[in-house]
Amino acid sequence: MSDKSTATIARLSTVDGAFHQHLDALLDWEGVSDKAVQARVEEILADVKRRGDSAVVEATNRFDRLSVESMEQLRLSPEQLKKAFDGLSAEQRNALSAAAERIRRYHERQKPSSWQYEEADGTVLGQKVTPLDRAGIYVPGGKAAYPSSVLMNAIPAHVAGVREIVMVVPTPDGVLNDLVLAAAHLAGVDYVFTIGGAQAVAALAYGTESVPRVDKIVGPGNIYVATAKRAVFGQVGIDMIAGPSEIMVVSDGQTDPDWLAMDLFSQAEHDEDAQAIFVSWYADHLDAVEASVERLLPTLEREDIARASLQRRGALILCQDQAEAIELINRIAPEHLELSVEAPGDWLDDVRHAGAIFMGRHTSEALGDYCAGPNHVLPTSGTARFSSPLGVYDFQKRSSIIHCSPDGASELGKIASVLARGESLTAHARSAEYRIND
Incomplete structure (x- = not known):
């Protein structure tokens, strides 16, 4: 790397001879390549396919440290979900409801229509759009709980017209998160099972005595979930293989360095493999952001996680100008892109690859995570080159009409x-x- 670095985050410069090699190493990520993980996942999938509920119960007891005897104990009733929603503070209920309404309103605009046209000889051609019958939603549990993920996955499915939504969420040590359950109530989820990992993916893909088989599985998870989703693709549809969360922030030197440092932390605090990259063509601005990183990092509640993320996969990159910054954007194809610049609209035509684009100094990525409206389930690990955010279209299919x-x-x-x-x-x-x- 460059000769100027700190223990916290690497400094790179595009003029360094080894820059592209360092960047490739920084971006390198494969979340489902471990052969031992693949072997374990294949064993779990085969067991659930063969033994159904019994295999799911055994795996859940083992991995989530539970001692349940039947799937009935791992299913939450609509009354439990409503009780969780009613038990929230007014502030939490209002925030969750406001976010849900914004997400619903945005996704309503995505709905495609069926269409037909008639040719001169009377032949009719067209397209029929049909929702999936049943969708499965994986919501992460354990280290963190994500009620926002419930809304982001379930609401587009509802807008699409999906008949039934089946949600799975692991509850290690039996700990339930009321916000997650409240979000499931608010989003109109039909079934909720407190199961996770490869066994949950298998249950959704193959169906068991208790878990209905779904047509598509969406939602992020750990390496076991990602590996299982890849393995069952073909039996069911999947949204994507999600890697660690990413952010790329580009600044023209005029944004408050403290804001930018906190924007980087907003992804780095997810987990140790998350990635935060900052780009500018002003060296003194990089210095200021680096100083803010060092000063503010100790104030974070998840300092250890954020620090590990920045040390392992973070970078401050000095480029030569705006044009080179755009080249870097399209090379990296980030999940989240913040254009913290004076006229972000002028950049849009040149940005070809990004999951979500946050425009201007006041638009933090965190707003998109929770309540702006667009979906926060986004392509990672460079897959924005060919993939799109989760949306209504992911819960529908198209049939051609020829008459x-x-x-x-x-x-x-x-x-x-x-x-x-x-x-x-x-x-x-x-x-x-x-x-x-x-």
Whole structure:
């Protein structure tokens, strides 16, 4: 790395000869590559597929340190969810409700429509949009609880028209989080099971005596969850393989360094593998942000986690100008991108790869996590190059509509016949030729 660094966060410069090598190492992440993890996950998946509820109960007792005897003890009733919501403080209920309404309003605008058009000969072509019958939502538990994830996953499913939503959330040592349960009530989740890990993914993918089989599994989790989701893809749909949380902050030197340091911490505090990268073309600004990082880090409640994250995967990068900053954005394809600059709208056309773009000095990434409205389930680890945020479209599928008139079938049959015979598929050709009316 560059010759200027601290024990907390690396300093890089794009003019250093080894910069791209260092950047590649910094970005390198593969969350499901451990062969031992894959073997354990495959064993759990096979066991749940074979033995259903019994396997889920045994795995949950083992991994979450519980002593339950049946799946009935791992299912929460609608009354329990409502009781959790009613038991919140007025401030918490109002905040959760306000966030839910904003998320719902944003996602309502995403709803695609079915459509058709008629050709001159009477042939009708179109597209039919249909919601999934049942969606499974994985909500992380354990180290942290995320009621916001419940809203971000369940509300788009509801807006899409999904008939049933099944939620799984691990509760290590039997500890329930009332905010998570309240969010499930508010979002209209139909089933809630207090299970997690690969066994929960297996239960959703294959179905058990108690857990309904779903059509798609969404939501983030640990390495076992990510590995299990990849393994069951094909049996069910999945949203993405989520890696650690990321933020990239770009500043033109005019934003308060304390604000920027705290924005970096907002992701670094998630876990030790989270990534926070700051970019500017002003060296003195990097110095100021670095000083803010050092001064404010000890004030965090999760200082140890944030410090480990910054030391392992964080960086302050000095680039040459705005154009090079944009090159870095598109090279990194960050999950969260903060454009803390004077005219962020001028950057948009050039930013090709980012999960969510936070525009201007006053738009902190944290607002997007909770209540701005757009979804906070975003592509990580550079997958914003080809993936999008979770949305209504993830809970719907499209069917093509083809309705040929006699004249239309005749004309299309002539084309199909030529192409089918060119592929030596004569049954195809003859099927089309039967309907030619010349």
